[in-house]
Amino acid sequence: MNLKELYQEIILDHGKNPRNLKKTENFNKDAKGHNPLCGDKVHVFLKIDENKNISDISFEGSGCAISMASASIMTDLMKEKKENEVKELVDDFLKMIKDSPEMKSKIISDDEKTKLMSLSGVKQYPMRVKCATLAWHTLTSAMNNSQEEINTEKFD
Amino acid sequence: MNIDNIKKQFPIFNNKVHNNDLVYLDSANSSQKPQVVADRIYDFYTKEFSNVGRSVHYLAVAATNLYENTRSMMQKYINAKDPNEIVFTKGATEAINLVANTFGQKFLEEGDEILLTELEHHSNYVPWHYLRKLKGIKINFAEINNDGEITIESIEKSITPKTKMIAITHLSNVTGAILPIKEITSLAHSKNIPILIDGCQGAPHLKLDMQDIDCDFYAISCHKMYGPTGLGVLYAKKKWLEALPPYQGGGGMIREVKKEGISFGDLPNKYEAGTMATAQVIAFGESIKFLNQIGIENIEKHESELTKYGEEVLRKNNSVKLVGNPKNKGSVLSFTLDGIHAHDIATILDEDGVAIRAGHHCCQILHDKLGLTATARASLGVYNTKEDLDKLNESINNCKKIFDR
Ligand SMILES: Cc1ncc(COP(=O)(O)O)c(C=O)c1O
Numbered sequence: 001m002n003l004k005e006l007y008q009e010i011i012l013d014h015g016k017n018p019r020n021l022k023k024t025e026n027f028n029k030d031a032k033g034h035n036p037l038c039g040d041k042v043h044v045f046l047k048i049d050e051n052k053n054i055s056d057i058s059f060e061g062s063g064c065a066i067s068m069a070s071a072s073i074m075t076d077l078m079k080e081k082k083e084n085e086v087k088e089l090v091d092d093f094l095k096m097i098k099d100s101p102e103m104k105s106k107i108i109s110d111d112e113k114t115k116l117m118s119l120s121g122v123k124q125y126p127m128r129v130k131c132a133t134l135a136w137h138t139l140t141s142a143m144n145n146s147q148e149e150i151n152t153e154k155f156d
Numbered sequence: 157m158n159i160d161n162i163k164k165q166f167p168i169f170n171n172k173v174h175n176n177d178l179v180y181l182d183s184a185n186s187s188q189k190p191q192v193v194a195d196r197i198y199d200f201y202t203k204e205f206s207n208v209g210r211s212v213h214y215l216a217v218a219a220t221n222l223y224e225n226t227r228s229m230m231q232k233y234i235n236a237k238d239p240n241e242i243v244f245t246k247g248a249t250e251a252i253n254l255v256a257n258t259f260g261q262k263f264l265e266e267g268d269e270i271l272l273t274e275l276e277h278h279s280n281y282v283p284w285h286y287l288r289k290l291k292g293i294k295i296n297f298a299e300i301n302n303d304g305e306i307t308i309e310s311i312e313k314s315i316t317p318k319t320k321m322i323a324i325t326h327l328s329n330v331t332g333a334i335l336p337i338k339e340i341t342s343l344a345h346s347k348n349i350p351i352l353i354d355g356c357q358g359a360p361h362l363k364l365d366m367q368d369i370d371c372d373f374y375a376i377s378c379h380k381m382y383g384p385t386g387l388g389v390l391y392a393k394k395k396w397l398e399a400l401p402p403y404q405g406g407g408g409m410i411r412e413v414k415k416e417g418i419s420f421g422d423l424p425n426k427y428e429a430g431t432m433a434t435a436q437v438i439a440f441g442e443s444i445k446f447l448n449q450i451g452i453e454n455i456e457k458h459e460s461e462l463t464k465y466g467e468e469v470l471r472k473n474n475s476v477k478l479v480g481n482p483k484n485k486g487s488v489l490s491f492t493l494d495g496i497h498a499h500d501i502a503t504i505l506d507e508d509g510v511a512i513r514a515g516h517h518c519c520q521i522l523h524d525k526l527g528l529t530a531t532a533r534a535s536l537g538v539y540n541t542k543e544d545l546d547k548l549n550e551s552i553n554n555c556k557k558i559f560d561r
Contacts, residue, residue, distance in 0.1 A: 003507050007500070007558050016495065016559075038499050038515050039529040062529050064497035065559075125503060 006121035006128075007065065010073075015065030018072035024058040033138030033150035035130050040067040040152075044075075044138045052083040064131050070119055071135035077112055078139070086143060090136050096120060097132055157454045163539045165190040165446070176509030179544045184329050184357060184488055184535030185513050186379045190446050193383060196439040208434055209408060209425070223434060226441040227424065233444050234374070235365040236391055240423035243390040243397070244432055248356045249279040251375035251390035252323070254427065255352055256283035258400040259321060266292035269318040271349075273298040273306045273335075274525050275328040278518040280354040280375075284323065294318070300525065304331030304480025308339050315347060322351045326358030326374075330519050330531065331480025332463070332488035334362070341371045350396070356380055360537070361459055361486055363452045366391055382538075383443035384436035390427070397423050404429040455538050459487040462536050466545045473549055475556055479531050487536035490517075493552065496559050498530040504558055505532075508551040 027045035034041050040063030047056040057078050059071045074093075078086055085107050092105040093116060103113045122128045130152040138150045163169055168188045169178055180188060200222075206215035208223045224239075231239040245251045270284050274297050287293045298306055298314040306324065315322075322344045327334050337353050344351040352373035358364065359376045366374060373396065378387040402409055402420050406429035411419040420426050447455070466489045470476045479490035493501055498514035505512055513533045516523045523529065534548055 003504060003558060006503070009561060012559060012561060039523075040499075041529070064499040066500070128499070128503060131499065 002121070002124050006125060008118045008121065010115060010118045011065060011069040011121075014069035014072040018059075018068045020058040020072065020075035021060065022058045023060055024056045027056070027058075029142045029145060031138050031142035031146065031150065033134045033141070033152070035063070035067070035134050035152040037152070038064065038131070040064060040131060040134055042067065042071050042135050042138050044071075044135065044142045046139075046142050048083070054078055054081050054083075054086065059135065061135075063134075064128075066119070066122060066128055066131040067134055070132045073115055073119070074135050074139065077108065077116070081107075083143065086139070090140055093136055094133060097122065097129060157450065157458055159458070159539065159541050162450065163541075165192070166539055167191050167194070169539070173509040173511070174507050179508075179510040179547045181534035181536065181540065181544065181548060182511045182513050183360070183380070183537030183540075184517075184533065186385070187360060187382050187537050188539065189384070190382055190442070192442040192446060193439050196442045197384065197435050200435045200438050205435075207431055219434065219438075222438045222441070223432075226437050226444070229441055229444045230389055233364070233448070234359075234376075234391060235367055237367055238394055241366075241391055241394050241397065243392065243424055243427045244437055245388040245390050246386055246433065247379070247388035248354065248375040248377035249283075249388070251373075251388045252280055252352065252354065253283040254390055254403045255373050255375075255392070255400075256287060256323075258403055259350075259396075260287040260291060260293070262399070262401055264291050264293050264320055267294070267318060268320045269294045269296055269316055271296050271298060271311070271314055271319050271322045271324075273311075273324050274300045274521050275304075275306060275325050275331065275333065275335075275519065276323075276521065277325065277329060277354060277356070278520070280323055280325060280352075281521065293320075297521065298324075300331075300333075300522070303333075303482050304328065304526075305333040305482045305484075306335050308336055308343060311340050312343060315343075315349070319347070319349055322349055323354070324351070325354045325356075327361065327486040327488075328480070328482075328519075328522075329357050329488060329535075330490050330517050330522055330533065331482055332485040332490070333480060333482035334358075334484040334486050336484075337371065338369050341369055345370070357486060357488070362456060372396055378436070378440050378443065381440075381443055382446055383440040384433070386433045387436040387440055394423065397427065402426050402429070406430040408432075450538060458538065459536050459540075462540055462542065462545065463487045463489070465542050466534065466536070466548070469545055469549045470552075473552060476552060479526065479528070488533060489535070490531045490533040492528065492531055493555060496555055498532040500559070501532045501552070501555050504555045505548070505551045508547070508554060510548055510551045512548070 024045040029046040042061035049055045122132045206219040208220040298310045350372040356377040360381045374391040376389040379385040409429040502514035
């Protein structure tokens with residue numbers, strides 16, 4: 001059954017008890033994202049150190065299990081990553097959600113890939129893809145210091 | 157009233173959704189269409205098509221008669237005094253925009269106030285918001301009570317000497333509250349304030365009598381009345397349609413066009429510029445016939461029984477919280493589930509063939525007030541049955557099973 005694939009245990013776990021759901025103290029980058037169709041909201045906070053490492057990352061927001069789980073898993077994964085690695089991972093993830101069967105990046109472990117792949121269940125639910133990608137677009141916006149709020153309706 | 161026979165008239169129910177029978181609980185969003193309506197569109201395009209009101213040839217005359225015939229049917233359906241009080245629009249949204257735009261142009265000045273309620277759909281707020289920007293008017297919102305109702309007292313309290321228009325919904329598309337529109341109209345008129353009713357959720361479910369209600373404007377969405385999309389109706393008292401300026405300009409709505417100036421046509425053409433949604437108007441005639449054949453009183457009774465049954469079933473389900481508890485409630489059941497977001501509910505229900513809507517239902521003001529970001533909503537139509545509501549409840553329990561793993 002597709003639903004069991006969409007709502008895998010790991011997603012329910014992260015969806016019900018999101019990790020890093022707080023506001024990073026002394027954050028130096030942040031961005032807001034919004035899915036106007038369903039009302040999902042996320043605000044990503046980053047603390048980037050002088051070596052361009054993410055020393056802390058967190059988020060605040062509300063939304064469905066998919067969007068919360070996605071933000072939770074993403075923030076877990078990005079800790080201690082370098083700026084250029086973040087970009088690579090975001091691109092890789094978005095490609096996987098869109099059409100690629102797997103994640104190709106070499107900077108994360110197979111375990112981590114499996115975790116991210118658990119979000120690929122949304123592929124069968126076109127209306128829900130934006131729930132899975134909202135946090136990731138918002139992270140990119142924070143990295144780019146873009147002041148514009150991310151709006152999922154502006155992405156294809 | 158035999159629901160089986162009614163349901164058979166809707167071909168959509170022959171299809172399966174994810175291998176399940178369709179349980180359609182999204183009629184407040186848009187209703188399904190009976191075969192006669194779809195057939196009428198097909199027949200018009202294949203056997204009778206012509207533009208209306210312009211040419212003198214056989215097809216044009218026949219099409220014009222059909223088009224005007226729907227206007228007369230609608231006049232009778234809502235008991236308007238005059239067929240010219242029926243204006244076709246592209247939807248209820250355009251009907252409200254028409255009033256806000258033309259009334260605003262002619263009658264509103266800086267500092268004037270419009271009174272809405274916290275229950276309003278965005279289409280009965282955003283058009284007035286433009287006037288806030290354009291003319292410096294102020295918008296007030298009558299507050300709901302704890303049951304998600306708007307009482308006459310709440311309206312009375314919010315009227316000020318500067319209130320120039322009251323624009324309120326007939327039936328909330330979230331809490332289901334039916335507003336006492338006749339009493340509110342009479343209150344408004346006692347203070348010389350015109351009133352617009354957003355009748356999107358009223359018209360498909362409740363008996364309407366414009367002369368009895370006495371409102372100045374009533375906006376209707378045909379696609380929620382078992383009719384085609386792309387069509388709405390604005391009922392407006394003749395005195396208003398004569399006093400207000402035209403809305404859109406173009407062909408069909410003029411009397412004389414000279415380089416120096418233009419004079420406008422008579423009603424109803426004045427507000428129907430350009431080629432209208434001809435096929436939809438003609439097919440909408442079949443929707444009115446369909447409603448008349450069943451009888452709106454029978455529909456009201458059926459849906460009110462179903463709503464009560466739905467409330468009972470959902471109240472017994474401990475994890476369900478109904479949104480609003482109005483005494484006079486239309487066929488809308490909005491709810492939340494502990495720990496499960498509305499969108500997750502809608503996705504899981506869909507797998508069982510149960511179609512509901514999740515989100516803010518174009519009512520952000522109300523959801524903010526209720527402190528909710530999204531709710532799930534099951535809404536009923538003439539084709540629904542108690543079994544549909546049992547199926548809804550079963551499917552809700554399935555959500556819990558999936559989430560409690
Ligand atoms: C209460 C209410 N008002 C207005 C509208 C908009 O109607 P339409 O789709 O005909 O523009 C709707 C429908 O979504 C509605 O439920």
